[in-house]
Amino acid sequence: xxxxxxxxxxxxxxxxxxxxxxxxxxxxxxxxxxxxxxxxxxxxxxxxxxxxxxxxxxxxxxxxxxxxxxxxxxxxxxxxxxxxxxxxxxxxxxxxxxxxxxxxxxxxxxxxxxxxxxxxxxxxxxxxxxxxxxxxxxxxxxxxxxxxxxxxxxxxxxxxxxxxxxxxxxxxxxxxxxxxxxxxxxxxxxxxxxxxxxxxxxxxxxxxxxxxxxxxxxxxxxxxxxxxxxxxxxxx
Numbered sequence: 001x002x003x004x005x006x007x008x009x010x011x012x013x014x015x016x017x018x019x020x021x022x023x024x025x026x027x028x029x030x031x032x033x034x035x036x037x038x039x040x041x042x043x044x045x046x047x048x049x050x051x052x053x054x055x056x057x058x059x060x061x062x063x064x065x066x067x068x069x070x071x072x073x074x075x076x077x078x079x080x081x082x083x084x085x086x087x088x089x090x091x092x093x094x095x096x097x098x099x100x101x102x103x104x105x106x107x108x109x110x111x112x113x114x115x116x117x118x119x120x121x122x123x124x125x126x127x128x129x130x131x132x133x134x135x136x137x138x139x140x141x142x143x144x145x146x147x148x149x150x151x152x153x154x155x156x157x158x159x160x161x162x163x164x165x166x167x168x169x170x171x172x173x174x175x176x177x178x179x180x181x182x183x184x185x186x187x188x189x190x191x192x193x194x195x196x197x198x199x200x201x202x203x204x205x206x207x208x209x210x211x212x213x214x215x216x217x218x219x220x221x222x223x224x225x226x227x228x229x230x231x232x233x234x235x236x
Contacts, residue, residue: 034166041064053072096120100129104134104142117160130144132224163230169209170213171220184202
């Protein structure tokens with residue numbers, strides 16, 4: 001499968017092009033860190049991506065020798081998801097499950113997280129990222145945002161043991177991301193000069209976000225992140 005433009009952007013964002021550059025960059029780092037230090041991922045392990053979309057992070061799985069299985073409601077996927085129904089896969093058939101920026105779009109958390117638990121082998125792991133604070137972005141729906149403790153309790157309430165929770169981009173940075181997104185929308189409507197200003201503006205604002213991230217105390221970021229990345233385990 002040839003990566004789409006959006007998948008390539010998520011995997012390798014550019015500071016002069018992408019308003020969410022720091023979010024995408026730090027999210028990839030957090031995913032790679034979790035794969036390398038959190039769950040046990042060996043060659044030959046089977047990893048399901050539930051809500052894979054354009055599969056931007058598939059190479060992070062296959063590059064570590066695991067078998068990647070893309071699952072979604074549409075598109076070029078290995079397994080089709082019908083919301084509210086069991087996936088056509090056996091119980092305890094996955095060593096790991098990944099879910100990247102999907103949970104906020106799911107209404108029935110009991111079904112979604114229940115399927116994650118059913119499909120995992122005992123002791124299997126769930127690597128999940130979702131929004132703490134972000135703009136409304138239906139695709140085709142958008143239902144929730146989480147606090148750190150709220151997300152961890154949602155997982156525990158459905159039978160998972162949360163091992164780690166990482167925070168991506170704190171409040172100083174994400175407020176600037178939001179301002180940059182708004183400025184870009186305005187400039188795109190300005191003939192000639194607007195598009196010319198977008199590149200230097202995006203680069204300068206991303207430099208500001210980098211400085212703001214350096215200034216943000218760790219406890220403030222952990223409690224007010226734009227994205228949370230959790231690693232959980234199905235009890236053995």
